[in-house]
Amino acid sequence: MAPSDRYLKAWDGFWEESSGSQGEPFWDAPAALTAERDLALLEPYADPRLPIADLGCGNGTQTRFLATRFAAAIGVDLAEAAVAHARRADPAGLASYERLDLTDAPAARALHDRLGDTHVYLRAVLHQSDPEDRPAVAASVAALLGDTGRALVLEPTDRAETVLHTLGPTPKLLRVRQHDLRPGRVADGEVAELLRGAGLRVLEQGPTALAMSEVREDGTPVELPARWFVAAKG
Numbered sequence: 001m002a003p004s005d006r007y008l009k010a011w012d013g014f015w016e017e018s019s020g021s022q023g024e025p026f027w028d029a030p031a032a033l034t035a036e037r038d039l040a041l042l043e044p045y046a047d048p049r050l051p052i053a054d055l056g057c058g059n060g061t062q063t064r065f066l067a068t069r070f071a072a073a074i075g076v077d078l079a080e081a082a083v084a085h086a087r088r089a090d091p092a093g094l095a096s097y098e099r100l101d102l103t104d105a106p107a108a109r110a111l112h113d114r115l116g117d118t119h120v121y122l123r124a125v126l127h128q129s130d131p132e133d134r135p136a137v138a139a140s141v142a143a144l145l146g147d148t149g150r151a152l153v154l155e156p157t158d159r160a161e162t163v164l165h166t167l168g169p170t171p172k173l174l175r176v177r178q179h180d181l182r183p184g185r186v187a188d189g190e191v192a193e194l195l196r197g198a199g200l201r202v203l204e205q206g207p208t209a210l211a212m213s214e215v216r217e218d219g220t221p222v223e224l225p226a227r228w229f230v231a232a233k234g
Contacts, residue, residue: 020085060086117146
C-alpha cells in the first residue's frame, strides 16, 4: 500500500512553499510545549539508551529536542522538502533526517534493521493519514519498536473540531486548506484498535492537550483536546 497521489502532492506542496521556520505551520509549537511535555508520559517506560524516531517530523522542531534525551534521534517524513528543512535547521547535527513512507512496511523494517529497537514519537499523525493507510502506519510503528522499544502516540479527539471552528479562518489554517491537507476524524477507540491490530499492547493512556503554534488574542497557545497512548510489543 502507498499513500494516494493527492496525499503526496498535498504534503510535498505544503513543505515546498514553506520557509521551514519554527512556528510557521499551525501545529509547529515550540518543543517546550510539545515534545518536552509529552516525554513525561513516555520516559517511565522508555530506556534512554535506545534511539527514538520522530515520525512525521516536518521541519524537525521536536526531533532536535528528542535528540537531547535519548541516545540518538531520527526524524522521518513523507515529504522530501520537510526533510530538507529539518536538516537546514539542525546545522549541529543533533539528529538525523530522512524520507520515509510510513505505509511502506519493508522500508520501516529496513530502518529497524539499521537502528535496532527504537522508541517512536507519533504526534498527531494518524488523523492526517488517509483512513485506509492508518493500519499500515501502525504496522510501521510496531516494526520500529521491535521487542524493547516503546511508542508514544498522541491524537486529537473529536472535541478538537470544536476548538478549530471557534478560531475561524486564520492564516495558518488557510494554508492547510489551500494545500488540500484534510485532517480526518479519528474515532474514539480507533487508536487503541489500530495499535492492537499491529500486534502492540497499550501500557497506559489518558487525556492531554496538544499545543499549536497558533495563539489566541491573549497570547496563550491554542490547545487541542487529545488522548495519549504508550504502547509496546504485545
